[in-house]
Amino acid sequence: MSWRPLFFASIFLVALFAPMNSMFVGYAQAEDTTVCCDSVGVSLHLIGSDSSGSLTPFVQDLTETTMTKTIATAVASEETVGTWSLPEVWPGTVPASTWEVDIAYEVTNAAGAQVNATASLQIGSQTYTAQTGPGDSFLGQGTGTLQFEIDVDSTSISSSSNVVLTVTARSVVFNLPTGEAQLQFQWGSEESDSVIKGDMPLMSLTLLEPEVEGSEVYFSVVIDSSWGTKILSNSESLNMRVNGVLLEGDPIETSQGDGVRITWTWLDATGGEESVEAKVEMVLQEGDSILSGTTTFLVETFDSNGGTGTYYPPDEPLQTDGEGSKISVTGTFALASGEGGPQLTRETTITIEDEMAFWMRWGLDHIGDDVTDLSPALQAFDEGSVTDDDRTSRSIEANEVNEFENQMQLKSGTASGLYSFFMFQGLGLDSDDLLGDYRDSSFSSTEIKLDLHGEVDVVNHPVSLVFKSVQTVTANTQMEFLRDFIVVQTSPIWSQLDVSLEGTSSGFSAFLTPKTFQSEEFEVSHSRFPWGETLSIDAEGLGQEEKFTIAFLPTASPIAAPMPLTIGVGMALFAGLFVALRLSKNRSRSLLALELLLIPLIAFIHLFAFSNMFVAGAVVFTVLLWFITAVSSPRTRLPGDAMPQANTQTIPCPACSTPNPVLSNERPLRFACAGCARVIKLVA
Numbered sequence: 001m002s003w004r005p006l007f008f009a010s011i012f013l014v015a016l017f018a019p020m021n022s023m024f025v026g027y028a029q030a031e032d033t034t035v036c037c038d039s040v041g042v043s044l045h046l047i048g049s050d051s052s053g054s055l056t057p058f059v060q061d062l063t064e065t066t067m068t069k070t071i072a073t074a075v076a077s078e079e080t081v082g083t084w085s086l087p088e089v090w091p092g093t094v095p096a097s098t099w100e101v102d103i104a105y106e107v108t109n110a111a112g113a114q115v116n117a118t119a120s121l122q123i124g125s126q127t128y129t130a131q132t133g134p135g136d137s138f139l140g141q142g143t144g145t146l147q148f149e150i151d152v153d154s155t156s157i158s159s160s161s162n163v164v165l166t167v168t169a170r171s172v173v174f175n176l177p178t179g180e181a182q183l184q185f186q187w188g189s190e191e192s193d194s195v196i197k198g199d200m201p202l203m204s205l206t207l208l209e210p211e212v213e214g215s216e217v218y219f220s221v222v223i224d225s226s227w228g229t230k231i232l233s234n235s236e237s238l239n240m241r242v243n244g245v246l247l248e249g250d251p252i253e254t255s256q257g258d259g260v261r262i263t264w265t266w267l268d269a270t271g272g273e274e275s276v277e278a279k280v281e282m283v284l285q286e287g288d289s290i291l292s293g294t295t296t297f298l299v300e301t302f303d304s305n306g307g308t309g310t311y312y313p314p315d316e317p318l319q320t321d322g323e324g325s326k327i328s329v330t331g332t333f334a335l336a337s338g339e340g341g342p343q344l345t346r347e348t349t350i351t352i353e354d355e356m357a358f359w360m361r362w363g364l365d366h367i368g369d370d371v372t373d374l375s376p377a378l379q380a381f382d383e384g385s386v387t388d389d390d391r392t393s394r395s396i397e398a399n400e401v402n403e404f405e406n407q408m409q410l411k412s413g414t415a416s417g418l419y420s421f422f423m424f425q426g427l428g429l430d431s432d433d434l435l436g437d438y439r440d441s442s443f444s445s446t447e448i449k450l451d452l453h454g455e456v457d458v459v460n461h462p463v464s465l466v467f468k469s470v471q472t473v474t475a476n477t478q479m480e481f482l483r484d485f486i487v488v489q490t491s492p493i494w495s496q497l498d499v500s501l502e503g504t505s506s507g508f509s510a511f512l513t514p515k516t517f518q519s520e521e522f523e524v525s526h527s528r529f530p531w532g533e534t535l536s537i538d539a540e541g542l543g544q545e546e547k548f549t550i551a552f553l554p555t556a557s558p559i560a561a562p563m564p565l566t567i568g569v570g571m572a573l574f575a576g577l578f579v580a581l582r583l584s585k586n587r588s589r590s591l592l593a594l595e596l597l598l599i600p601l602i603a604f605i606h607l608f609a610f611s612n613m614f615v616a617g618a619v620v621f622t623v624l625l626w627f628i629t630a631v632s633s634p635r636t637r638l639p640g641d642a643m644p645q646a647n648t649q650t651i652p653c654p655a656c657s658t659p660n661p662v663l664s665n666e667r668p669l670r671f672a673c674a675g676c677a678r679v680i681k682l683v684a
Contacts, residue, residue: 035280035293036205039095043285046103046165046187046194050082055165057202058234059190059285067188071172072180078170081117081185086163088226092201094123094155099198101130101148103167103185105139110174110181112140117169119148121196124161128152138175139183146185152198159226165196203231205280207295208261216307217266217299219247221280224259229491232260233322236283240264243277250460252311253318253355260318263311269301310358310459312394316366316374317359319428324495324544325354327486329434335505337556340472342509344554348435348501349451351464356427356493361458363426364396364450367403377426380418381407396456408448419448428493434485435467445470473554476512482537482550484518489544497542503535507563511535512553513611519548528609530566560612569606569619573599576623583630586674592629598622634658635674653680 044055045062050069069081081103101119115137120129130148139146157163167185174181187194203225211218219240225231232238232253240247240262247264254261266276279294331348352360366372368383369391383391384403391400408419419438423431431438438446451464473479482501486494499522505511510533516522525536537550558564577596584592602618610618635658650659658675662682669682 032206032208033293033295034204034206035295036282036291037201037203037293038092039199039201040203040284040291041197041199041289042202043195043197043288044086046082046084046196048084048188050080053082053084053187055084055086055163055196057284058230059193060234062188062190062193064189066186066192069185071169071183071185078168079172081167081169082187083164083166085165089157089159089161089163090201090203090224090226091158091161092156094152094157094198094200096154097152097199099128099150099152099196101150101165101167101196103146103148103194104143104187104192105146106143106182106184106186107139107141107174108182108184109177109179110141111176112138112174113181113183114138114171114173114175115146115169115183116171117146117148117167119150120166120168121150121152122162122164122166123152123200124155124157124163126153126155157201163200202284205282205291205293207278207280207293210266210276210278210297210299211311212299212301214307215267215269215271215301215303216309217242217269217276217301218263218311219266219278220261220263222256222259222261223282224257228258229253229260229318229320229322231284231322232262233320233324233491234285236286236288237281238262238283239281241279241281242266242268244279249309250354250358252313252358252460253321254313254315255318263313265309265311267309269299271301271303273298273300275299308394308457308459310457312458313362315372316378317355317362319356319359320489320491320493321355322491324492325352325356326496326498327352327356327494328498328500330500331502333481333501333503335473335503335509335511335554337506337509337561338472341475342473342554342556344471344473346435346467346469346471348467349464350429350434350467351462352427353462354460354495357463358458358460360426360463361396361452361461364400364404365392365394365458367391367400375426377422380421380425394458396452396458401450401452405448405450409446424487428487428489430483430485430487433483435469436471438469440471442473443469443471476553476555476557478551478553480549480551482548484547484549486544492544494544497539497544497546499537499539499542501537503533503537505533505535505562507531508558508561509554509556510560510562511609512555512560514550514552517549517551519546521546522548522550524550526609528562528565528606530563532562533609565612565615566606569602569615572619572623573602576619576626580623580626580630583627584633587630587633587635589633591633592626595622595625595629598625651680651682653678 042057044057045059046053047056047061048054049067071079099121107113115132117132118129120127128150130150136147172183186192203223206222208220208222219242221240223231247266249265252263275296275298277294277296279292282291328351329348331346333344333346336343363378366374366378367381367386385399386403390397408422409417420431423429447468449466451466453462453464455461486497507530511526514524514526514535516524521542522537522539527534580592602622605618606615634656649662651662652659653673653675655678656673656676658673660674660680667683670679673680
């Protein structure tokens with residue numbers, strides 16, 4: 001048989017199935033389109049000092065502290081109220097418009113102030129000014145707003161241009177001053193928010209050509225601005241709509257040159273070729289108009305089960321969207337007596353969510369990647385046993401988990417392992433403040449495990465790091481168990497921290513005087529039982545700048561440990577009560593019986609883990625009180641007196657009211673009172 005027919009048949013089959021293979025990828029036809037914005041209406045808030053202030057479009061930059069410039073005497077010469085500049089300018093065209101300046105003020109100790117003020121606005125090489133007119137030059141008593149309207153001509157600005165606002169005042173005259181009159185200009189806080197409003201370029205929004213994988217279509221917008229990820233965290237909202245339907249789910253953020261790329265996943269394609277409309281909507285600040293842009297793309301999809309429902313970026317995703325991810329620290333710890341001193345066993349789980357969880361999963365899938373440009377925290381890992389088939393597979397294989405755990409491991413007393421470096425550089429956490437210094441020789445055992453929470457794909461799903469350690473601690477010396485461990489970032493990696501730790505001790509060890517320093521957000525609960533103590537540490541919703549320290553004194557001292565202390569308290573109370581009962585043998589015990597209620601009170605003090613000295617003091621006080629009550633209670637009979645019969649009559653003493661048994665029918669009868677020893681005479 002000739003080979004030629006087989007050859008041409010093979011060529012025909014390849015040509016036939018090639019289009020079918022290409023359908024598994026899909027395609028989109030369009031070009032990247034800049035859809036917004038030549039210029040936008042913006043309110044720039046005045047912040048900072050009067051000599052080196054700045055302008056910001058973000059209300060989040062306002063503080064609780066109001067900045068002021070005070071004019072305390074009438075002035076005839078010009079005095080500068082303040083100068084504020086926009087740190088970075090986005091290039092473009094500033095349209096001809098009228099800018100409005102609103103400066104908050106307060107007049108005190110006068111009916112008002114007559115002021116001649118000027119606002120000067122520099123945009124690039126052009127400078128525009130406005131002065132107070134006859135109708136707005138009088139500032140009434142109390143608070144108000146001084147307004148200027150500045151007419152601006154159309155002009156072009158570059159990234160090196162300046163936008164500077166300068167406000168000056170002259171010829172200030174106070175009307176009917178009643179004391180030390182003052183005119184105070186205010187800015188920089190939510191209470192006294194001074195702004196300048198106008199139209200200028202701030203950013204550009206570019207819709208990228210969609211990426212298609214099977215039935216999944218990834219729509220991306222690139223935000224180019226001077227603020228990087230800050231514009232993501234501080235903007236009111238950023239949405240993507242496809243065919244008018246809002247895309248749900250967490251988008252993926254990556255770098256795109258100097259801008260930020262945000263990618264959403266669209267799962268509602270009908271299959272085959274279709275035209276779709278993509279619309280991006282952004283609200284920079286509450287009350288601003290919606291910045292939006294729309295374009296149309298031609299995409300072709302097919303039915304496939306190979307996707308994860310999440311965009312897998314070729315470049316390393318951003319660790320933060322500018323707002324930060326949620327992190328929680330949970331775990332248990334146990335204190336027990338050991339040969340070298342008290343031993344602290346800890347198991348701490350750090351659970352990471354949101355953008356940081358996706359960044360970690362993407363990084364695990366790139367262990368040993370020498371092609372992609374990685375951050376130092378990910379680049380530090382060697383490939384080890386990870387193969388090319390494992391790497392960038394969009395799924396986290398067992399080899400990648402094992403390599404991560406092995407290279408993170410830190411042997412006690414050494415500096416080996418990537419543990420500290422990755423925690424600091426990658427996660428922005430100070431591991432020593434969180435878990436203790438693993439390099440210290442006091443740690444006899446350390447272990448690090450990775451928990452993917454049942455999800456192996458590279459998607460936005462929580463990831464946990466589990467740390468186990470055994471440490472010999474110094475007895476009776478304050479130990480800083482937990483400190484603020486989040487490294488403060490300009491663009492925060494972490495938005496919210498939750499802490500929940502549960503500790504126990506053995507019957508012969510204790511956590512003495514656990515305390516929280518620098519913060520009132522923590523709830524520390526301490527209890528003592530005969531078999532051991534419990535210590536709970538809880539906090540929710542902590543910010544990255546929250547300062548705190550949790551400390552206690554670990555001890556194995558017999559006078560402080562729960563079991564010896566409980567036995568000692570019980571024996572002391574029993575012995576004290578026994579002696580008190582003996583002392584009150586011939587006396588009334590009604591008051592002593594009432595004082596037995598102090599026993600539950602001591603049990604309460606003991607249960608809620610008051611210090612051993614406090615517990616001992618309470619026991620000593622109680623026993624002494626019993627003794628005093630026992631010897632001072634009224635007598636019921638004299639020593640040596642015969643025990644009265646059940647039907648014996650009694651008569652109260654007229655002097656002390658002590659009941660005295662009448663043991664004879666003889667009349668008159670004289671006998672001594674059992675309480676006060678006075679002679680009582682019965683004549684009938």
